Amino acid sequence: MEKYDIVIIGAGPAGLMLSTCLARWGYKIKHIDNRSEPTPTGRADGIQPRSLDLLRNMGLKRQIMAHEPAKVYEVAFWDPGTKGIHRTGTWASCPKFIDARYPFTTLLHQGLIERVFIEDIEKHGVKIKRPWTITEFNNNGKDPVYPVEVSLAHVDGTLKETLRAKYLFSGEGARSFVRDQLGVKIHHKDPIAHVWGVMDGVVRTDFPDIKMKCTIHSDAGSIMVIPRENNMVRLYIQIASSTDEDWNPRKTATTEEVQSHAQEIMRPYHIEWDRVEWYSVYPIGQGIAERYTLDERIFMGGDVCHTHSPKAGQGMNTAFLDAVNLAWKIHHVESGFASRSILSTYESERKLIAENLLEFDARYARLFSSRLPSAGEIGGANTSTASHAAEENDFVKTFKASCEFTSGYGVAYNPNSLNWSPTHPAQSPLFLHHPHGTVLRPGRILIPSTVTRVADANIVHLEQEIPLNGSFRLYIFCGNPALTARAVSDLSAHLSAPRCFYSRFAHKDKNADRYHEPHNPHNRFVTLCTILAAPRASIEIQELLPRVLAEYGGHVYADDVWDARVPEAKAAAHAKMGLNEQRGGVVVVRPDGYVGCVVQLVEGHGTGEALEGYFGAFLERKRGVGVEGARL
Amino acid sequence: MEKYDIVIIGAGPAGLMLSTCLARWGYKIKHIDNRSEPTPTGRADGIQPRSLDLLRNMGLKRQIMAHEPAKVYEVAFWDPGTKGIHRTGTWASCPKFIDARYPFTTLLHQGLIERVFIEDIEKHGVKIKRPWTITEFNNNGKDPVYPVEVSLAHVDGTLKETLRAKYLFSGEGARSFVRDQLGVKIHHKDPIAHVWGVMDGVVRTDFPDIKMKCTIHSDAGSIMVIPRENNMVRLYIQIASSTDEDWNPRKTATTEEVQSHAQEIMRPYHIEWDRVEWYSVYPIGQGIAERYTLDERIFMGGDVCHTHSPKAGQGMNTAFLDAVNLAWKIHHVESGFASRSILSTYESERKLIAENLLEFDARYARLFSSRLPSAGEIGGANTSTASHAAEENDFVKTFKASCEFTSGYGVAYNPNSLNWSPTHPAQSPLFLHHPHGTVLRPGRILIPSTVTRVADANIVHLEQEIPLNGSFRLYIFCGNPALTARAVSDLSAHLSAPRCFYSRFAHKDKNADRYHEPHNPHNRFVTLCTILAAPRASIEIQELLPRVLAEYGGHVYADDVWDARVPEAKAAAHAKMGLNEQRGGVVVVRPDGYVGCVVQLVEGHGTGEALEGYFGAFLERKRGVGVEGARL
Known part of the structure; x- marks a missing residue:
């Protein structure tokens, strides 16, 4: 029986993202999908700002943008x-x-979007088998390293295959064989279900906001307008609601009925269709899976675990983030870095986000069906208005929270072993936490900042400098190098000590040539960046920095680029993180881009020990339990 | 005998750019190159900032950037x-x-870079024939529409073809059959010739600036270091100079000799080579062709017309700009828009630039072999220093002028029929000219600015909003729309009048459906942009603008984005152009991006008449002399 690190069922956003990450990190993957071709038309289409950061971090943004997608900067409300x-x-x-x-x-x-992922996966040697389906699976533990047995079959039943794997992942979508077999229930948070019609195509109209995202309410009904690539537009139209007297989840409408309904809603404007690329009617209810895993071997993500209305454009984005969250945790367990306990944080972190999403989805619906705030009320939120803070009423707060949520920046994981808080096992007065001492918050995304890379004087985006390589990210903000030389040298000495989290996972083949390795010269567990609050021209890497840092020659930065958000700051990146521009600080960022902890940079052992404490909460005590990626 | 609009000889930067432009605009092209494959390694590699603007304007920047090129932000000097x-x-x-x-x-x-062009050319139906060469040509006028007869042959002599064309272009490089046959002489401006060695490869070194562009002088000789894509570096090393006592233009050196010489120059640092991708030794002298054309049917450009040292990275960039300059002029003559007289401006404009380039090349050599200015002396030029103006000595002035030149923004065409000046046939007090009234200068590139596109609220780069479509660009800066409504309406009335430059070239098939045509709804001669000094949310295109402007729905902009260069301005784009933020102004930009003229926006006939006067200097009086692109 052939053995794989993971079997992935479904090549939608969740399955593709997981496959892409793990293929890049060297795992042996069996990936199947029950459709014979990737999505030809329609379905989800909104990439939120946070997801675009992620795609760029994977080096996939350029391929996405090559398709000239529409960009939505503003939402217009019509009543x-x-x-x-x-x-x-x-x-x-x-x-x-x-x-x-x-x-x-x-x-x-x-x-x-799927094609961009598929190309990348194939470049890393994984080919998605289509149309194949899963017929049986069982965590029978017959092989302790590959405990899961999975049977797959061609959809026409002619071919079958049984194999063993360390993990099984279901990204099958809302109708999941794996979830059904496991007996995991779906909870319906909001009892109201809807039937939606969605139509993609090219229109001609005198409606002035056809290139904007619009929510249109009229006495004849409601529509959502979303611009698309290729001069197209998508219309969402609500066809039935479970609150209707004659509610029927199988209610449908023809293309012509929807078009004429849209025309009625959009009066006094005219709209006609040059062509329709895709039209579909589907009932959708809010649902959330009770569990994302029962045994931390068989996992589920994406639409398998949460369904909701398409209006907020969150489905694909949430699926992406589910998969990235799981990918790095599997990677760290299988590399022998982290203990298996971190796998439990996949469900606890991502289920919380799905619950927030469903609450938001219901709130969003209410928000759009009630009175809208005026430009004055929303103050700084309106791009066309100066950002002097308006008095914040509940309505504006709800709106702002919604913007954070829909952009993807509202994701905030609760405290746990990975996200430091005062209840974390690591206790040290050097941990900085919001609002005392830093604006960074464990469990939230790293704040973006622009710095100068010392080696080549390129102006770069610091948050993008480490690619999605599966490593933790240690940002050493050095403040004024003349003041912190001793602290930096003490921290570097700690990193170089044999029992340190940094040295324990050192590459085993110490003599391999890593001269041209930019991100992981010493180990695959963590990548370092050093940021100095000094002008680039004044920084001589070899003279200023201890060897462990200097060997990351391409990851040393000058914090010398002015930023309009902190106009008075001399070291804008330090200032944006809420770190002292003179004294600096150390920021640990998880492999998926979320802050783990923030520690003061001090002379002596304190900083190193605090970091050791943080990592100690979830790292393997002993080296050598796993391997560093199946093929690496 | 088959007939073509143009025969292009050579698929280097000049030939490819010309072919790309004319293929996009619908011309029938025969394009040959005497090499069997595109450039496999080595040769030119520097794309200057202005050229990158141009590539983006052609929609080719993303494909260039997909190769992850090196970016040079700073130059380091070592002595x-x-x-x-x-x-x-x-x-x-x-x-x-x-x-x-x-x-x-x-x-x-x-x-x-060539491959990006070749793909684009093929997408537009042109296939470069290789390895083919030109054997004979003659402007014999036997066919008045296709006066040029050209004979081509496969390099192995087995196949031959004779055809007729409207134009012949030689982009053959420094050794040009066409130039020789025409008897056009090369003048050698600087009598000093050099032998250069150039080596591309991957190195390992402790030299800290290996990722920067460096000029290194040592007692053992001089080197120029240029970072490349794929972790490579290029070294230029001077092997011989005609000022040497034992000068021999055939002097050469082996790879090992150059490497050991480089090691000697770079002491106390060490440098060794992992691999050498390309190594070449070539003698080069400064030369400039007497003429770029004799008959305005057979043209030459790129290295055929100018050769110089490779140090300033100007060769490919100058070739690109030669070709674009010629392309639009041929297009406007063949479309029946402009009189043949504009073809003479190709030589007068581009030869001036080549002369400047050769002078700069010689000055650049002197600059780098003499004392270097300190950071204090260059003041604002140093990115790491605040931009308070240092006292400008001659040395600093030379340096600044050099930066403008090497970036490509120093290109300034002299006054002629296309570049308005007080000596232009069009006389009106409404023409604005530097330094009185505007910072824009005819003959120079349009200043970049950032605005909000009204239709979709996207933040966009105004200078990139019209693609390289071969049309003139008319930017109507409306100032405060409440104050200028009448002036805008008067100008629009002028544009709509039948004898106006705008209406004369109207599409002939008036009933064709151009609803989805974003850039040329009315004609292919000019594309309009309207910029209002007002917040986006306050602009209702259909209510505010006359029909001729409103029909460019995607080309209406709000000048409401703050710009650090004009921090006090409320309408930053207006302010950057030097236009009054209340009163606006009209800017005509040539199809290649250079300013043609700047006119005040006033009520009555004045603005329209001034524009009419400008265009009257070079437009065909009658409609119908040519065709609008061969296939359109």
Whole structure:
């Protein structure tokens, strides 16, 4: 029986993201999908700002952008008036109070996005088998290293295959064989279900906001307008609701009925269709899976675990983040870095996000069916208005929280072994935490900042400098190098000590030539970045930095680029992180980009010991339990 | 005998750029090259900031960047010291006083750049024939529409073809059959010739600036270091000079000799080579062709017309700009828009640039072999220093002018029919000219600015909004729309009048469906952009703008994005152009991106008449002399 690290069922966003990560990190993958081709038309299409950061971090953003997707910077609200609909306001889709590198939503057909992943997966030697399906699985433990037995079959039943794996992942979508077999229940949070019609195509219209995202309410019904690549537009139209008197989840409508309904809603404007690329009607209810895993060997993610309305464009994005969250944890366990206990944080972290998503989804529906705040009320949130803070009423708070959520920057994982808090096993007065001492928060994404790379003087985005390589990220903000030389040298001495988290996982083949290895010269567990609050021209890496840091020659930065968000700061990246520009600080970021902990940079053993404490909560005590990636 | 619009000889940068432009605009092209494959290694590799603007304007930047080229932001200078070389300073390669969208040089192997063009050409139906060569040509006028007869042959002599064409272009490189046959002489400006060695490869070294562009002088000789894609570096090393006592233009050196010489120059640092991708030795002298064309039917460009040292990385960039300059002029003559007289401006404009390039090349050589200015002296030019103006001595002026030149932004065409000046046939007090009234200068590139596109609220780069579509660009800066409504309406009335430059060239098939045509809804002669000094949310295109402007729905912009270069301005794009933020102004930009004229926006006939006067200097009086692109 052939053995794999993981079997992945389903090549939608969740399955593809997991496969891409693990293929890059060297794992042996069996990946199947029951469709004979990738998504040809329709389905999800919204990439949120946070997801675009992630795609760039994987080096896939350029391929996405090559398709010239539509970009949504603002959302327009249209309400009924005396002569048909009229615009009542516009809001930024990712307002300025969110510090986003890409403050817009990217709209592109799911099939094109999937193809970008498929090409990348194939480049790393994995070929998705189609149309294949899963017929049986069992964590029978007959082989302790490969405890899961999985049977697969061609959908026509002619071919069958049984194999063993360390893990099984279901990214099958809302109808999941794996979830059913495991007997995991779906809870329906909001009892209201809807039937949606969705239509992609090219229109001609005098409606002025056809290139914007719009929510249109009229006496004749409601529509959501979403611009697309290729001069297309998507219309979402609600066909039935379980609150209707004649509710029937099988209610449908023809293309012509939807078009004529849309025309009625959009009066006094005219809309006609040059072509329809895709049209579908589907009932959808809010649902969330009770569990994401029962045994930490068989996992589920994406639509298998949460379903909701398509309006907020969150489905694909949440699936991506589910998969990345799981990918690095499997990687760290299988590399012998982390104890198996971190696998339990997949469910606890991601289920919380799904619960938030469903609550948000219901709130979003209520928000759009009630009165809208005026431009004055939302103040800084409106891109066209100066950002002087308006008095924040509950309504505005809800709106702002929604923007954070839809942009993807609202994701905040609760404290656990990976996300430091005062209840974490590691106790040291040197941990900095919000709001005392830093604006960074464990469990939230690292704040973006722009710095100068010392080696080549390139102006770069610090948060993107370490690619999604599966390693933890240790950002050593050195402050003023003249003041912190001793502290930096003490920390470096700690990193070089044999029992340190940094040295324990050193590459086994110590004599291999790693001269050209930019991100992992010493180990695959962590990648270091050093940021000095000094002008680039004043920094001589070899003279200023201890060897362990200097060997990351391409990861030393000058914090000398002015930033409009902290106009008074001399070291803007330090300032944006809430770190002292003179004294610096150390930031640990998880492999998926979320802050783990923030520690003061001090002379002596304190900083190193605090970091040791943080990692000690979840690292393997002994070296050599696993292997560093199946093929590496 | 088959007939073509143009025969292009040579598929280097000049030939490829010309072919790409004309293929996109619908011309029938015969394109040959005498090499059997595109450039496999080596040759030119520097894309200057201005060229990157151009590539982006052609939609080719993303494909270039997909190869992950090296980016040079700074140049480091190393001089002999007591213990070997030491760094004496660094300069920004495109300092802040130059308002560049991409303030860096992009380094990528010429072959990869060529392939991007070749793919684009093939997409437009042109296939480059290889290895074919030109054997004979003659402007014999036997066919008045296709006066040029050209004979081509496979390099092995087995196949021959004779055809007729409207134009012949030689982009053959320094050794040009066409130039020789025409008897056009090369003038040698600087009598000093050099033999250069150039080596591309991967090195390991403790030299700290190996990722920067460096000029290294030592007692053992001089080197130029240029970083490349794929972790490579290029070294230029001077092997012989005609000023040497034993000068021999055939002097050469082996790979090992150059490597050991480089090691000697770079002491106290060590350098060794993992691999050498390309190594070549070639003698080069400065030369400039007397003429670029004799008859305005047979043209030459690129290295055929100018050769110089490779140090400043200008060769490919100058070739690109030669070709674009010629391409649009041929297009406008063949479309029946412009009179044949504009073809004479190809030589007058581009030969001036080549002369400047050769002068600069000689000056650059002197600059680098003499004392270097200190950081204090260059003041604002140094990226690491605040931009308070240092006292400008001659040396600093030379340096700044050099930066402008090497970035490509120093190109300034002299006044002629296309570049308005007080001596232009069009006389009106409404023409604005530097330094009175505007910072824009005819003959120079349009200044970049960032605005909000009204239709979709996207933040966009105004200078990139019209792609390289062969059309003139008319930017109507409306200032405060409440104040200028009448002026805008008067100008629009002028544009709509039948004899106006705008209406004369209207599409002939008036009933064709152009609803989805974004850039040329009315004609192919000019594309309009309207920029209002008002917040986006306040702009209702259909209500505010006359129909001729409103029909460019995707080309209406709000000038409401703050710009650090004009921090006090409320309408930053207006302010950057030197236009009154209340009153606006009209800017005509040539199809290649250079400013043609700037006119005040006033009520009445004045603005329209001034524009009419400008275009009247070179447009065909009658409609219908040519065709709008061969296939369109």
